Amino acid sequence: MFESVEPAPPDPIFGLNEAFKEDPNPLKVNLTAGIYLDEKGRTPVFVAVKTAERRIFEEESTKSYLGIPGAADYVAQVQRLALGQDHPALAEGRVTGAHTPGGTGALRVAGDFIRSIQPEATIWLTNPTWVNHGPIFLAAGLEVRSFPYFDRTKHVLSYDEMMTSLLEIGAGDVVVLQGCCHNPSGTDPSAEQWHEIGELLADRGALPLLDTAYQGFGENVEEDAEGQRILSKIVPEILICSSFSKNFGLYNERVGALILVTTSSSAATAALSHIKRCIRANYSNPPAHGSKIVTTVLEDDELRQSWSEELGRMRDRIRTTREQFARGLDERRVHLAPGGNAFITRQKGMFSFSGLSVEQVIELKEKHSVYIVGSGRISIAGMTPGNIDRVCDAIAALG
């Protein structure tokens, strides 16, 4: 069966990481993956996470299975983190959810769930979007299309074009937006725009799916949830896919959640029964360790404070690096956009959608061992005081 199988193409991001590892150039720079790195190029374990792990190690008395949707205390905590303590849907018992392996797991379970209850639904993705969105929903057997989101020349949200396209979307279709720090563009709607998007989607009878993988990397944990909190008060039903890979540094623990806001508690119970069937047929039930960490940190005032402050320092480092990068390019008289490099500091989250072309990205890799994904998306956190000049020099030397 396997003799004649041709190798599949490598994943666009993990594949580049492999190439990076094999590159013998000692000055190589990796700006591909959405992973936080500190000034020394390390991805640290949060202090609050280590403390929580010690506590879990001491207190854990069983490794028995969790239920299909995971631990109830975890689900309750992450619903509050996503929606805010005072959200009316929480008080009314209209929210349900499940612990999933990472944000990717949440997206795939969401895809399977949509396919099981609304197989004709089209999934609408922003153009551009995270490279894995298309493959995830296609693998769930859904039709995938895209709508304009970002103006690559002006480096701003294509708001009017987006709203015009959303008018075409059918009732029962699903619109995938990102809660904050849009990957790859770093550009999010304003509060006013979120309101208008909510009203339009409610009017069209479309279901918003908010993918939130960077809560806390934009302004702070609360403000970054503004979009999903606004939408969930305007649109009757909403899906939220949360990832705690980046904001808790739990990349390899695979911690995420699928959260569903519905119109009534009976609708929530019915929806969860379908979500549970999807999970059971996929990975059966989630791994416990990562979710215990998140629950322990969020339930303890001191750990929560420590986590929030450490996340704030990461956000500050990324902001400072954005400023240094923009300045470094200015000093070399390189302008990545017609209006200069100010867009780099305007963008939020881990990425800068630089505007570099595929050819330029290839040249950076081949001639300078500076690795960037083909879309020109730069992972800002990959730049450190030790390599930022090299990156700016390499961009300045482009033909």
Ligand SMILES: Cc1ncc(COP(=O)(O)O)c(C=O)c1O
């Ligand atoms: C927009 C977006 N959604 C989801 C994810 C998935 O995160 P996880 O590693 O938790 O599966 C990522 C990770 O890069 C992302 O950028």
